[in-house]
Amino acid sequence: MMAMPQNLNMDFTQAVTIFSQQQAWLKSPKAGVWRKPLERLEAEAGWTSSIVKYEAGATFSTHQHPLGEEIWVLDGVFSDEDGDYPAGSYLRNPPGSSHAPFSRQGCTIFVKLNQFLATDSQAVRINTEQQVWRPGIGGLKVMSLHSFATQHTALVHWPAGEIFQPHRHFGGEEILVLSGEFIDEHGRYPSGTWLRRPHLSEHCPYVERATTILVKTGHLPEAN
Structure with missing residues (x-):
């Protein structure tokens, strides 16, 4: 049995992208x-x-x-x-x-x-299948799942062609792409991709086709 790795991606000052399907x-x-x-x-x-x-x-x-x-x-x-x-x-x-x-x-x-x-x-x-989507910025739909202190977890649905404003992540951002393909100036992230971006990181995300992500913000340490 292959051993589970230790101290894996624990430098929270670094951006991490994992294509979990691979x-x-x-x-x-x-x-x-x-x-x-x-x-x-x-x-x-x-x-x-x-x-x-x-x-x-x-x-x-x-x-x-x-x-x-x-x-x-x-x-x-x-x-x-x-x-x-x-x-x-x-x-x-x-x-x-x-x-x-x-x-x-x-x-x-x-x-x-x-x-x-x-x-x-x-x-x-x-059970999110029984919950109501709320309107977000632009054409986004948002379903809040949990908030505590600076930490927020939500589902976000992006309609095809949606472009979001450039923004900065205080306390970092973590995304799991559930369907479609999430895109920013750094790359393209199909369904199954896990992304972690550090405190005060910035990007300008968009999609070309309908996409849903699970996103968590404000929970990462400023340093490892």
């Missing part, structure tokens, strides 16, 4: 659970972001979230002892919580561990 799946400690690491402090602890795949019937043992867990269900149905969460679900398990996740039919999730502020204690369960 990554190989790595085995986890649990049979039937596979991972694509995006950023990671230690092999099985600390600040971590990953794409995780559960094969049908796979289970993960009960574990705690010392500084929280944030999940976006990409496909299939993710489950734990509190419920079933289909594709398009957004979950937050606060610091000190625990659960025993599994998937009956299989699923893929985007998961972030140990990145909450210690006082961010709200548990969140949102």
Whole structure:
């Protein structure tokens, strides 16, 4: 089994782009659970972001979230002892919580561990397929998922041909492209691409075709 990398992309002053569709799946400690690491402090602890795949019937043992867990269900149905969460679900398990996740039919999730502020204690369960989009700047549609202190997480839908104003990211920006293709002056990012941009970075994004992204801002340290 290939070892999980340590100290992966932990210099928060650097921009990172990962085309996760091109990554190989790595085995986890649990049979039937596979991972694509995006950023990671230690092999099985600390600040971590990953794409995780559960094969049908796979289970993960009960574990705690010392500084929280944030999940976006990409496909299939993710489950734990509190419920079933289909594709398009957004979950937050606060610091000190625990659960025993599994998937009956299989699923893929985007998961972030140990990145909450210690006082961010709200548990969140949102099925975005049942939520209303709100108008954003220009032709954008926005669905807010969570806000705490300077940190904000949202879905943003871009109509074909939309161009956004140049802007700067205080506290950084992190994007997972869910569908379509996100573009800026630095590159083109198809579905499955994960981007992290540091504190006070700038860009002018746009799209050529309809695109949806999961975006988080204001959560990155100013330095590593």
